[in-house]
Amino acid sequence: DGGITQSPKYLFRKEGQNVTLSCEQNLxxxxxxxxxxxxxxxxxxxxxxxxxxDFQKGDIAEGYSVSREKKESFPLTVTSAQKNPTAFxxxxxxxxxxxxxxxxxxxxxxxxx
Amino acid sequence: xxxxxxxxxxxxIQEGEDVSMNCTSSSIxxxxxxxxxDPGEGxxxxxxxxxxxxxxxxxxxxxxxxxxxxxxxxNISASIPSDVGIYFCAxxxxxxxxxxxxxxxxxxSVRP
Numbered sequence: 001d002g003g004i005t006q007s008p009k010y011l012f013r014k015e016g017q018n019v020t021l022s023c024e025q026n027l028x029x030x031x032x033x034x035x036x037x038x039x040x041x042x043x044x045x046x047x048x049x050x051x052x053x054d055f056q057k058g059d060i061a062e063g064y065s066v067s068r069e070k071k072e073s074f075p076l077t078v079t080s081a082q083k084n085p086t087a088f089x090x091x092x093x094x095x096x097x098x099x100x101x102x103x104x105x106x107x108x109x110x111x112x113x
Numbered sequence: 114x115x116x117x118x119x120x121x122x123x124x125x126i127q128e129g130e131d132v133s134m135n136c137t138s139s140s141i142x143x144x145x146x147x148x149x150x151d152p153g154e155g156x157x158x159x160x161x162x163x164x165x166x167x168x169x170x171x172x173x174x175x176x177x178x179x180x181x182x183x184x185x186x187x188n189i190s191a192s193i194p195s196d197v198g199i200y201f202c203a204x205x206x207x208x209x210x211x212x213x214x215x216x217x218x219x220x221x222s223v224r225p
Binding site: 003004006031040042043044045048050056057088090092094099100101102103104105106107 | 157
């Protein structure tokens with residue numbers, strides 16, 4: 001089955017630790033995205049990548065880092081510099097071309113205490 | 114940044130009723146998308162719209178791309194309990210690279 005996987009579903013970390021969230025897709029999509037979702041909020045874009053080895057900052061990139069070494073994978077690192085890291089993180093992907101439809105993974109809920 | 118307006122934040126309907134929700138903006142969009150999110154899960158794409166005036170159905174769901182290109186509407190007919198969730202609209206602005214703008218979502222509750 002084609003799709004987007006995010007692991008783990010739940011992640012717990014102590015304050016001051018960096019943590020990396022996984023996102024893998026086997027849809028052969030070119031573009032990948034990371035969003036953050038807080039209760040009652042819409043989706044806020046953290047980083048996105050349109051091709052391998054290239055990525056751009058979204059609206060709330062501070063305290064986060066990404067890499068895109070393979071087409072299928074777009075891991076997100078939440079660093080200790082992120083002041084309020086507890087949130088629901090969603091990864092999405094999109095094929096190239098004029099379709100702007102993004103398809104989402106199941107999400108990772110990160111709790112930092 | 115750009116915002117899409119969805120209101121009210123919550124809607125409560127009786128099972129079997131129809132419900133309409135809209136999404137508005139002060140800017141012109143070239144694509145409108147509607148997503149549904151179940152609690153603790155990722156959003157699922159329901160309908161995509163690409164032309165002004167376009168009306169598209171997906172089962173009991175119907176969505177329209179507004180003529181002014183500044184709004185879109187989603188209608189759910191004959192609601193059932195599994196329609197419960199958060200409904201997001203998203204749009205693509207010309208020149209916005211590959212980024213989407215999202216509304217804050219409407220939480221729909223269906224009373225049996």
